[in-house]
């Protein structure tokens with residue numbers, strides 16, 4: 001059983017939480033101009049590393065708030081817990097973020113506001 | 122279909138002596154000291170016509186059918202640990218083909234038909250037992266949904282019968298059909314051709330038959346890299362050096378994303394622990410398999426007498442081959458109420474395997490953007506039953522570089538076209 005340190009409630013049993021999977025998947029804004037294959041990267045392709053993984057958790061049976069975590073998928077150790085909307089600060093977390101293939105995908109590029117031509121997506 | 126080897130012959134097609142009552146008697150006279158080796162342990166050659174990564178049931182079956190059906194005998198299976206040490210040797214061995222969608226019916230029933238003659242084909246006792254698989258329903262909604270599914274399944278020519286609680290009680294005397302329990306047994310459906318098989322025997326049987334045809338089975342050899350030249354696969358880097366091959370099939374279940382990353386192949390897979398446990402052995406009490414999708418519970422009794430129980434999949438990604446206790450605890454709480462005799466059993470062993478879950482709960486049998494590199498994965502919590510069918514159609518894909526009719530819908534591009542085979546909603550997860 002994991003003891004998860006909710007940033008709002010402190011350490012609580014894993015049964016109070018649900019895991020939301022890979023963090024930092026941005027929805028393409030330019031969805032009409034990207035291909036089906038690129039949209040599939042956003043919708044279905046998932047990072048699934050053996051090692052440090054950046055993922056989202058929700059404290060369902062507590063404060064019901066979401067947060068991000070860097071967790072090792074072999075030891076299960078939580079290396080860093082950080083707020084939604086921000087990037088990891090630990091070395092392990094930063095390396096996992098920069099090292100993910102998702103950073104190089106067209107779907108992520110199409111999620112930047114600058115990707116939308118003529119304003120509206 | 123696989124060409125059936127000559128079942129009357131004294132030797133396997135490659136020359137190995139067959140197992141039989143006579144070989145048993147002969148070996149008894151030498152105090153069982155001279156049994157043939159089931160397979161060799163060769164050092165890898167420099168190159169092969171095809172390499173299969175992963176010595177689980179699916180990988181070994183693929184190698185066997187490549188050799189037996191497609192006459193590709195200069196091939197190797199590369200396994201990082203021991204044969205069947207992955208999910209093949211960790212699963213609860215439920216076999217059935219009562220899936221809802223046509224694509225699923227085609228592949229799982231193809232597998233079931235192969236299972237029916239496999240002990241003879243491989244000359245290895247797989248202890249395949251068609252004891253029936255009963256799926257129980259606990260709510261009106263589940264019951265209605267179940268009858269709809271049964272009709273769909275029957276339209277595909279797959280046997281399925283709806284049972285009411287009294288009929289279930291007759292089939293399974295140890296079940297509690299009291300309507301006041303947390304998960305009341307309101308009905309169920311039975312596939313009589315379903316059942317179980319001995320998991321290790323499946324890996325060993327395929328390994329022995331493949332080795333007989335000349336396939337090199339290389340254990341304790343981890344693939345650490347996939348070497349490409351431009352858009353083509355060149356071979357695999359391993360802990361025993363580089364091995365060249367124009368065709369590489371990855372059949373590594375929970376590790377498919379790790380292998381994919383070695384060649385920049387992206388997959389929609391999440392690797393999760395799935396847990397099971399067995400009790401101390403008791404006298405024969407349960408002669409069918411029972412599953413509940415609502416509880417995520419499945420139970421059968423092994424020939425040794427142990428009650429074999431499996432739980433639902435854990436909720437977060439892991440490669441640790443161990444799960445979290447609350448998951449089996451939830452399952453056991455319900456199981457003890459449905460089968461009160463379980464409360465007095467001690468559990469002997471408990472373990473986990475890392476399963477490759479796919480968004481539509483259907484497998485991936487596919488070419489990739491890298492020419493000569495093929496993936497067979499995504500079987501998640503329920504691929505044991507498919508072992509022969511999966512190996513058979515994957516061998517076909519590798520040999521012909523083209524999927525056959527059964528494999529075609531399972532290509533990776535379904536995640537772009539949207540032609541998913543959504544068994545999550547249809548067959549209701551579990552096994």
Ligand SMILES: Cc1cc2nc3c(=O)[nH]c(=O)nc-3n(C[C@H](O)[C@H](O)[C@H](O)COP(=O)(O)OP(=O)(O)OC[C@H]3O[C@@H](n4cnc5c(N)ncnc54)[C@H](O)[C@@H]3O)c2cc1C
Nearest residue numbers: 175177178179201207208209212213215344474504505506
């Ligand atoms: C607890 C549990 C219960 C289950 N119950 C059922 C059930 O009742 N019915 C059912 O149909 N299915 C069930 N399943 C699912 C089923 O076990 C799997 O879908 C199936 O066995 C997968 O077979 P495989 O040969 O593809 O994988 P595996 O048997 O896992 O084989 C993959 C092999 O690849 C090897 N490998 C990995 N990485 C490398 C590398 N880099 N180099 C070389 N080798 C590598 C591994 O060591 C492993 O031996 C269950 C699974 C679990 C864990």
Ligand SMILES: [Zn+2]
Nearest residue numbers: 006009059063
């Ligand atoms: Zn909280």
